[in-house]
Amino acid sequence: MEDLSRAAGITKSSFYHHVSGKEELLRAALERSLDGLFAILDERHATSGRPVDRLRYIVRRQVEVLQAELPYVTLLLRVRGNTETERWALERRRSFDAAIAELVREAAGAGQVRADVDPAVAAKLLSGTVNSIVEWYRPGRPGADALPEDVVRTVFEGVLARD
Amino acid sequence: MEDLSRAAGITKSSFYHHVSGKEELLRAALERSLDGLFAILDERHATSGRPVDRLRYIVRRQVEVLQAELPYVTLLLRVRGNTETERWALERRRSFDAAIAELVREAAGAGQVRADVDPAVAAKLLSGTVNSIVEWYRPGRPGADALPEDVVRTVFEGVLARD
Numbered sequence: 001m002e003d004l005s006r007a008a009g010i011t012k013s014s015f016y017h018h019v020s021g022k023e024e025l026l027r028a029a030l031e032r033s034l035d036g037l038f039a040i041l042d043e044r045h046a047t048s049g050r051p052v053d054r055l056r057y058i059v060r061r062q063v064e065v066l067q068a069e070l071p072y073v074t075l076l077l078r079v080r081g082n083t084e085t086e087r088w089a090l091e092r093r094r095s096f097d098a099a100i101a102e103l104v105r106e107a108a109g110a111g112q113v114r115a116d117v118d119p120a121v122a123a124k125l126l127s128g129t130v131n132s133i134v135e136w137y138r139p140g141r142p143g144a145d146a147l148p149e150d151v152v153r154t155v156f157e158g159v160l161a162r163d
Numbered sequence: 164m165e166d167l168s169r170a171a172g173i174t175k176s177s178f179y180h181h182v183s184g185k186e187e188l189l190r191a192a193l194e195r196s197l198d199g200l201f202a203i204l205d206e207r208h209a210t211s212g213r214p215v216d217r218l219r220y221i222v223r224r225q226v227e228v229l230q231a232e233l234p235y236v237t238l239l240l241r242v243r244g245n246t247e248t249e250r251w252a253l254e255r256r257r258s259f260d261a262a263i264a265e266l267v268r269e270a271a272g273a274g275q276v277r278a279d280v281d282p283a284v285a286a287k288l289l290s291g292t293v294n295s296i297v298e299w300y301r302p303g304r305p306g307a308d309a310l311p312e313d314v315v316r317t318v319f320e321g322v323l324a325r326d
Binding site (some may be wrong): 050104111112113114115116117118121123124125126127128129131133134136143146147150151153154155156157158159160161162163 | 320321
């Protein structure tokens, strides 16, 4: 907290006037990434159209939010449930993942997603692929703009060349 | 170390007769998962055949090793480089990932992997998808046997239904 108040250019007691402590800071950071992710689900292309098209749109936007809010999303994905705030964030993450899984099921039911892979597994692999980006993505490197579309292509059509 | 010696049913001093300390235990656990992964690269189907077929074989085997050695692979993927042993493990992980990336490049060069996604990005997404399994996979649940093939299908052919 001392480092942070110094970085903000104010005294430690002024700093505590604004935030109650580490737990509140953690919650604010986690909220930032969760709000960014949940906002996607309310966007027009996420709420209307064929399930598979909504899914594709959400995956693209998820990568964009991850790129724009990298430190916050990384934090969210590292949280293991050690405090009340962490458990709250895990619960919200699970509810986001459940929304994606539901959409994969709908798309599978409509014959838009392959039938030979369990939709629950497909949903987990899909989320896992998107989330794994925080492990290596760094802003400003070449190819950053192409990443959302690269992920969409890879996840939906696979890495194989089409004949 | 006290908990471990109790679990092993020997005194703490007998325990220290076998291992020098936590760092050695960590190294042994990391070695177990790294040895399992690197052994795949020497298997016959990983060393001969079309690059894309070798890649497919390696991905399937990687999932199998992850399932068989779940706690060890999970540990490996959580290591962040805080000690000498962790940095050694990270270096070995990078060299495994580099072997996969090289194979993706070869397969792309041979026209077997799609040309519209950067092979380096495709390789990272591929490894990220496989590694993400440790976040949710638990042995013994239904579908465990189908998982390696589910992952291969999803990664290589994508989640979309084919017309």
